[in-house]
Every structure is written in structure tokens, then in C-alpha cells.
Amino acid sequence: MVTQPEQQVESIFSKIIRLLRWNKPGGRLILMIPGLWGVFLAAQGKPPLPLVGVIILGTLATSALGCVVNDLWDKDIDPEVERTKTRPLASRALSIKVGIVVAVVSLICAAILAFYLNPVSFWLCVAAVPVIVLYPGAKRVFPVPQLVLSIAWGFAVLISWSAVTQNLSQPTWLLWGATVLWTLGFDTVYAMSDREDDKRIGVNSSAVFFGDYVQEAIAIFFIGTAGLLVWLGIVTHLHIAFWISLVIAFTGWVWQYFRLKKTDIPNAAYGEMFRQNVWIGFILLAGMIAGSFYS
Numbered sequence: 001m002v003t004q005p006e007q008q009v010e011s012i013f014s015k016i017i018r019l020l021r022w023n024k025p026g027g028r029l030i031l032m033i034p035g036l037w038g039v040f041l042a043a044q045g046k047p048p049l050p051l052v053g054v055i056i057l058g059t060l061a062t063s064a065l066g067c068v069v070n071d072l073w074d075k076d077i078d079p080e081v082e083r084t085k086t087r088p089l090a091s092r093a094l095s096i097k098v099g100i101v102v103a104v105v106s107l108i109c110a111a112i113l114a115f116y117l118n119p120v121s122f123w124l125c126v127a128a129v130p131v132i133v134l135y136p137g138a139k140r141v142f143p144v145p146q147l148v149l150s151i152a153w154g155f156a157v158l159i160s161w162s163a164v165t166q167n168l169s170q171p172t173w174l175l176w177g178a179t180v181l182w183t184l185g186f187d188t189v190y191a192m193s194d195r196e197d198d199k200r201i202g203v204n205s206s207a208v209f210f211g212d213y214v215q216e217a218i219a220i221f222f223i224g225t226a227g228l229l230v231w232l233g234i235v236t237h238l239h240i241a242f243w244i245s246l247v248i249a250f251t252g253w254v255w256q257y258f259r260l261k262k263t264d265i266p267n268a269a270y271g272e273m274f275r276q277n278v279w280i281g282f283i284l285l286a287g288m289i290a291g292s293f294y295s
Contacts, residue, residue, distance in 0.1 A: 015088045016102060019071065020064045026275045027067075030186070032059040033281035034153060034179040037288060038160030041175065041236065045292030047164060054116050055160050058125075061110035066132045066152070068103040072096065073136030081197040121163040128155035139204045146191060146206040150183035171236050178228035185221035186277040188214065189256065193270040215260045222253035229284070238291035245287020249280045 021027050035055045039047045071078065071089040078090030088094040107129075114125040131152045138145035154176045161172045184206065191198075191207035192214065198205045210217040226246065233242050256273050259265065 012094075012098075015094050016098075019068060019088045019094060019099065019102060020106075021067045022064075026278050028060060028063050030274075030278050030281060031063045031153065031156060032056060033278070033285060034175075035059050035156040035160040036285050037175060037179070037281075038157040038172070039164060040285065040289050041171065041232075041292060042161040042164035045289050050116075051163055054113050055163070058110060058113045058159075059156060061106050061113060062128070062132065062156075065103055065106040065110060066135070068099055068106060069133050070136040072099050072103065075099075077201060077203060080201050081194055083194055083197075117159070117163050118166050120166050120168075121159050124155060124159045124162060128152060128159070131155065141204075143204050143209045144206045145204055146184055146187045147180075149187055150180040153183040154180045171232055174228050174232040174235065178225045178232065181221045181224040181228065182277075182281075185218050185225065185253070186274055188218050188221070189260070189270055189277075190274045192260075193267050215257060218260065219253075219257045222250075222257070226250045226253070233291070236292075238288065239293075240291070242287040242291030245283050245291075249284050252276060252280050 017023055032055075035058070036052070039052060039055050071087055074084070075089045075096065078084035078087050084090055089096065089099050110125070114122050117125070131148065135145065135148045135152055138148040142148065157176045157179050158168060158172065161175070162168055165172075188206040188210070191205045194205065195207050197203075198208050206217070207214050226249070229246055229249075232238075233246065256276065259269065259273070
């Protein structure tokens with residue numbers, strides 16, 4: 001028989017899992033993808049396995065920190081948004097004190113992993129922290145807060161690439177640019193589900209900022225992503241496997257654009273398209289790995 005204290009601990013554990021969004025792995029995986037892109041391309045498809053493990057664990061810790069900090073910032077806004085009103089801090093299922101403790105633990109875990117890296121990568125990790133912490137506040141003062149999130153996402157490329165090479169070169173910045181534009185694209189899609197709530201509350205969002213042209217803006221972001229990946233593939237001499245994966249990815253983005261142009265699209269479709277970008281990211285990763293091996 002499970003005792004009452006055990007039930008309480010189990011319940012708190014479940015709430016913390018929801019606070020960290022570990023019950024929704026898509027968001028954790030999509031942050032992991034740029035880090036894996038960077039480490040595999042920088043190492044020409046053959047990075048040290050311990051480093052890959054550090055990148056994976058580091059993105060999980062960083063993602064955890066970002067989720068908790070976001071919910072601490074938005075504890076009074078999230079209850080007004082249909083999609084976020086049941087989050088543990090918004091619903092007061094967890095206290096602010098618990099949220100702060102979880103954020104500090106996440107930061108400590110990320111810091112421990114950062115010490116495994118070389119000095120260049122370590123200081124890039126340090127530089128990423130203010131961007132992660134300040135991103136949730138950007139939606140209050142900056143018209144396109146998704147750009148701040150995209151820059152935070154881009155640090156995953158810079159950190160992982162420099163962890164292999166100890167420097168940042170032209171291919172690094174091409175991959176960084178592709179990551180920033182890709183993130184702007186898929187996160188604007190995701191933000192479309194909250195447009196009406198964001199307008200009512202007065203919160204900034206790229207989906208609100210671009211208005212009637214939001215689908216075209218998303219198309220430009222994805223086209224820019226593809227263009228930078230083409231440039232990257234040329235300068236790094238990637239094999240045909242990469243080009244096949246890029247064609248598949250671009251086809252997916254084109255399909256998403258035409259679906260977004262429909263007038264009767266249900267709200268749930270935006271989350272579906274966000275999750276499709278997780279698969280697109282892994283398809284590109286497979287192409288990068290195979291293309292590096294056989295280039």
C-alpha cells in the first residue's frame with residue numbers, strides 16, 4: 001500500500017516534470033537538434049561520444065532552466081492564456097519558491113556540464129545564460145520576442161561547434177544563421193495558437209507582429225534556413241545524403257506554408273507543425289552525419 005507521504009512526493013514529482021516540460025519531449029528535442037548539428041558537422045560526422053553525451057545533457061539542463069524561468073516570469077500571464085493556464089506555477093500547483101529551487105538546480109547542472117568543455121565553449125555557455133533568463137521579459141518590451149529565443153537557440157550551435165574545434169569559423173556562422181531562422185519559423189508557427197490571447201493581454205509575439213503576413217514571414221524564415229544550409233553544404237563539401245535530407249526538409253516546410261494559408265485551420269494544427277519540425281531537424285541531422293562520412 002502506498003502511504004500518504006509517498007503519494008504527496010509522487011504528486012510533487014509529477015508537477016515538477018510538467019514544470020520542466022519533460023512530459024512534452026518535442027520542445028526538449030528541438031533544442032537538442034542544433035547542438036547535435038554543430039557537434040557532428042564540426043567533427044565531420046565522428047565526434048567523441050562523451051562530448052555528444054555532454055551536449056545532450058547540457059541541452060536538457062538548459063531547456064529545464066529556460067522553462068522554469070519562463071514560467072516564473074509569466075506566472076501572472078499564463079493563467080490568462082488557454083494553452084498555458086494549467087502550468088504548475090500558473091495554476092499555483094507549485095509555489096514560486098519551488099520554481100526558484102528547480103531553476104537553481106537546473107543552472108547548477110548546466111554549469112557542471114559546462115566545465116567539461118574548453119574555455120571558448122565554457123564562456124559561450126556563460127554568455128547564453130542572460131539571453132535565456134531575459135527572453136521571457138522580451139515579450140513585454142520587444143515586438144518580436146521570438147528573435148531573442150532564436151538567438152538563445154543559436155548558442156547551442158556555437159557551443160557545440162567550438163567544443164570540437166575551439167574556434168568559430170564561416171561554417172559555424174552559416175549553421176548559426178540557419179538555426180536562428182529555423183527557430184524563428186517554427187516558433188512563430190507555435191505562437192499562432194496564442195494570437196488572440198496575446199492580443200487581449202497585450203503581450204508581444206511574432207505571430208501578432210506580422211499580422212496578416214505571418215504566413216509569408218514564416219515562409220521567408222524557412223527559405224532563408226534552406227538557403228544557408230545550401231551554402232553550408234557547399235563550403236563543407238557534404239555528400240548527397242545531406243542534399244536528400246535538405247530536399248525532404250524543404251518539402252515539409254512548403255507543405256506547412258500551404259497548410260497555414262488555409263482559413264479553417266484548427267488551433268491544434270500549430271502544435272502539430274511544431275512537432276513536425278522536430279522530425280525535420282532529425283532528418284537533417286541524419287543527412288549531415290551521412291553526408292560528412294561520405295564526403
